[in-house]
Amino acid sequence: MSDTILILNGPNLNLLGTREPEIYGATTLANIEARCHAHAEKLGAKVDFRQSNTEGELVDWIQQARDTAIAIVINAAAYTHTSVALHDALKATGLPVVELHLSNVYKRESFRHKSFISSVADGVMCGFGAHGYVLAIDAAKQIAADRAGKT
Numbered sequence: 001m002s003d004t005i006l007i008l009n010g011p012n013l014n015l016l017g018t019r020e021p022e023i024y025g026a027t028t029l030a031n032i033e034a035r036c037h038a039h040a041e042k043l044g045a046k047v048d049f050r051q052s053n054t055e056g057e058l059v060d061w062i063q064q065a066r067d068t069a070i071a072i073v074i075n076a077a078a079y080t081h082t083s084v085a086l087h088d089a090l091k092a093t094g095l096p097v098v099e100l101h102l103s104n105v106y107k108r109e110s111f112r113h114k115s116f117i118s119s120v121a122d123g124v125m126c127g128f129g130a131h132g133y134v135l136a137i138d139a140a141k142q143i144a145a146d147r148a149g150k151t
């Protein structure tokens, strides 16, 4: 498991770069993944970076993370606003959780203001675009270290 942070991306995030770039930016998910690996390496950590358009697959990965990761960063995309299953899965892991969004969801439609993830997350980060992933790795690593009494 050694200091692996699981970074999960939900539906439609595979389209980053071409999907509403005025909201989500022009950076592709592959580019974000590369940035995450580079940043984690600087911290002496690793990332396991995944994307799925399927809710159940995300649930399976969260369940497996118990044995493989020290923390979870999750951009659940549209499932943020709908998924009790992701809420329950995150609650059950007991791992530190950072909720992440590229856009500032609070500046957008009201249906994006409701999150099923926030109440089971240690912290929430939104509106910083692709750089938010780097910030979220820092936060996740720190929360995991604090919990392990390593600080």
Ligand code: DQA
Binding pocket: 011, 012, 013, 075, 076, 077, 078, 079, 080, 100, 101, 102, 103, 104, 105, 112
């Ligand atoms: C998003 C915000 C969600 O409301 C939306 O459904 C997404 C992406 C973001 O990263 O800004 O797909 O999670």
